[in-house]
Amino acid sequence: MKKTNILYWTFTGLFAAFMFVFALPDIVSSKIAMEGFTKMSMPFYLLPFLGIAKTLGVIAILIPGYPRIKEWAYAGLFFDLIGATYCIFSISSPGQMVGNLAFMAVPITLGILAYIYYHKKLKA
DSSP states (O other), X not given: OHHHHHHHHHHHHHHHHHHHHHHHHHHTXXXXXXXXXXXXXXXXXXXXXXXXXXXXXHHHHHSSSOHHHHHHXXXXXXXXXXXXXXXXXHHOOHHHHHHHHHHHHHHHHHHHHHHHHHHHHHHO
């Protein structure tokens, strides 16, 4: 139980930190976020919405209790990551593709591990 709890909070903390750090540029519509959206031909008005949604998802997975809200938060954060991965994949040149996909594998892996240990923690 103790090992599961430690691993759960480790993976959840890393996943939450990663998602929050990348939500901040979206919230303030920073130059780098706007450049990325320009490359993908996406409207800028989505940036603050996505940033706030990610931040709310991070808060939801960090607050103890509320299992149904956590499930929705994990789903939303994964939809965001899968969508971002697809968008990055679609605009990457062949030389950049491997590096970009490897970078996106980090938060996806952390999220999967956090989710797995969340359910292991619930069962214990």
